[in-house]
Amino acid sequence: MTNTLHRYGGPENFQDDFIVFIRNSKGRNDIGSIPKLKTFLQTALRHRPVTISQYRYGSTVRPADHLHPGIHWNRPVQDLTPEQVIEEITQDHTAAAIFETQEAMEGFLRDVKAADWGLSVNVAGLTAPVHACAKRAGIVRHSVEYSLGFQGALDRLPERPVLELSTMCGHSMVSPNLARKMLDWVREGRRTPEQAAAYMGRFCSCGIFNPARATRLLEAARPVAR
Amino acid sequence: MRIDSHKCVACGNCLAVCPVSAIYIDPGIRRATVDLDECVECYACHNRMSKEHLNPTLVRTIRGFLRLLRIRFDPEPDVCPTSAFAPEELTWPRSIRRAFSDPCVPHESTGVYGRGTEEVKTNDVTNRVGSGEVGFTVEFGRPAVGARFREVQAVTMALARIGAVFEKNNPVTAVMPDPSTGAINPDVLDEKVLSAIVEVKTPQAMLPAVLRTIKEVAATLDTVVSLGVSVRCDPNGENTVEGALADEGYRVFRGKTNLGLGRLMNLEVQPEAAAVRP
Numbered sequence: 256m257t258n259t260l261h262r263y264g265g266p267e268n269f270q271d272d273f274i275v276f277i278r279n280s281k282g283r284n285d286i287g288s289i290p291k292l293k294t295f296l297q298t299a300l301r302h303r304p305v306t307i308s309q310y311r312y313g314s315t316v317r318p319a320d321h322l323h324p325g326i327h328w329n330r331p332v333q334d335l336t337p338e339q340v341i342e343e344i345t346q347d348h349t350a351a352a353i354f355e356t357q358e359a360m361e362g363f364l365r366d367v368k369a370a371d372w373g374l375s376v377n378v379a380g381l382t383a384p385v386h387a388c389a390k391r392a393g394i395v396r397h398s399v400e401y402s403l404g405f406q407g408a409l410d411r412l413p414e415r416p417v418l419e420l421s422t423m424c425g426h427s428m429v430s431p432n433l434a435r436k437m438l439d440w441v442r443e444g445r446r447t448p449e450q451a452a453a454y455m456g457r458f459c460s461c462g463i464f465n466p467a468r469a470t471r472l473l474e475a476a477r478p479v480a481r
Numbered sequence: 482m483r484i485d486s487h488k489c490v491a492c493g494n495c496l497a498v499c500p501v502s503a504i505y506i507d508p509g510i511r512r513a514t515v516d517l518d519e520c521v522e523c524y525a526c527h528n529r530m531s532k533e534h535l536n537p538t539l540v541r542t543i544r545g546f547l548r549l550l551r552i553r554f555d556p557e558p559d560v561c562p563t564s565a566f567a568p569e570e571l572t573w574p575r576s577i578r579r580a581f582s583d584p585c586v587p588h589e590s591t592g593v594y595g596r597g598t599e600e601v602k603t604n605d606v607t608n609r610v611g612s613g614e615v616g617f618t619v620e621f622g623r624p625a626v627g628a629r630f631r632e633v634q635a636v637t638m639a640l641a642r643i644g645a646v647f648e649k650n651n652p653v654t655a656v657m658p659d660p661s662t663g664a665i666n667p668d669v670l671d672e673k674v675l676s677a678i679v680e681v682k683t684p685q686a687m688l689p690a691v692l693r694t695i696k697e698v699a700a701t702l703d704t705v706v707s708l709g710v711s712v713r714c715d716p717n718g719e720n721t722v723e724g725a726l727a728d729e730g731y732r733v734f735r736g737k738t739n740l741g742l743g744r745l746m747n748l749e750v751q752p753e754a755a756a757v758r759p
Contacts, residue, residue, distance in 0.1 A: 261620070261624070261707045263624075284746040318531045319532070322532060330557060368740075373742070373746045376742045389738065395716070398739040399601075399720065401722070401736040402708075402733065405706065405708075406695070411705060412624070425623070426584040428500065430499055430525065432499070435497075436558060458559070
């Protein structure tokens with residue numbers, strides 16, 4: 256899964272996007288890792304993340320199997336509480352917390368280092384600030400995977416605002432057409448940026464879609480008097 | 482994936498949510514229909530849309546009445562009002578589409594969810610990319626274009642020719658009868674998937690050759706390629722790859738940083754279970 260690697264945008268566009276995730280390695284340290292994933296997320300909540308998620312079901316926004324028709328007039332922008340997300344973890348895989356400031360991310364990394372769960376912890380985001388925060392937290396990074404962007408038939412890619420939104424789900428579950436529709440709906444005043452971000456977030460099955468960044472991008476696309 | 486035409490009310494919500502634009506309203510039957518050749522079986526429509534289970538006749542009547550009055554109902558955009566999606570049992574080779582497209586099912590070859598590979602996310606316990614080496618993740622079809630394995634093969638064979646070694650625990654390598662050639666099982670060459678990640682590893686000295694090969698072949702494809710380069714850091718957390726990438730014209734600023742906090746623990750926790758696991 257390069258689910259968080261190839262988000263689209265320039266360096267200035269990722270100041271509010273740091274994804275810290277923990278995962279086990281099959282056959283190496285997966286036995287008994289479920290309580291560690293839960294503790295990881297509980298610890299993250301102390302640092303006010305934008306959202307948290309677990310890989311099997313996603314974040315606090317979810318599709319519903321039996322939606323009540325009345326929901327068309329009164330739908331919350333969150334379907335679950337963070338505590339419910341944590342409670343649901345039943346498989347030993349991956350959990351993630353998304354932060355919108357370096358300070359919050361760094362504070363969390365200090366706690367992560369102290370906890371010493373023995374599982375792999377990664378941070379997806381701007382590599383230089385992550386490196387600096389890790390150093391200050393007393394962590395020496397082990398490996399880095401750099402995104403080199405896209406090649407090939409680039410003429411098949413959608414326009415920039417759409418790519419910035421849709422690539423926040425690296426599994427491509429957030430369709431460019433849905434992102435474009437949400438941009439239009441926000442411009443038309445049919446939905447708020449927060450509502451539009453929640454619609455898109457429900458398609459990101461592992462829940463690493465950053466609703467704060469999405470809201471900012473949608474706000475920027477709205478031609479309001481500034 | 483199919484859509485039950487008896488249930489579909491042609492609301493059009495599912496058209497926008499399909500990552501590869503494989504759903505359309507068939508003007509002949511006035512129902513949403515899936516272009517099966519383009520569909521990658523990602524299940525985004527079936528798994529991620531909310532469902533209302535409303536009576537199709539009732540919904541069509543209301544929609545028809547509103548349309549007569551030129552009134553447009555403004556429904557939630559992520560809802561299938563009548564739960565019209567009808568997944569089919571997939572057989573080989575079509576079943577490979579779902580394995581490479583739906584992140585909610587694990588790849589049989591590796592047992593890993595998502596795109597089926599751990600990459601360097603667990604490099605601190607796997608040592609998949611060691612000191613002096615460079616790992617490449619070449620992802621085809623992403624974002625939201627999709628790729629046929631024939632296009633993937635064009636690159637894998639080119640990489641094999643220059644001596645790149647394919648990662649064993651990777652779903653694309655698993656469909657190569659002989660990874661030393663880079664050739665992919667002919668059964669699946671025309672199958673379309675949402676994303677396929679090829680992983681190779683070389684000495685760092687080969688970095689320019691691999692990058693140039695990928696760029697050259699990618700330019701001939703009708704899909705997009707997302708490229709990632711991974712490296713093991715020195716004891717101070719530094720590496721020399723950023724400079725080498727800059728020399729090749731790549732300005733890197735974003736990536737995934739493995740903090741090195743993982744360690745082997747199954748043997749400590751449960752020696753017998755660990756011994757029998759792959």
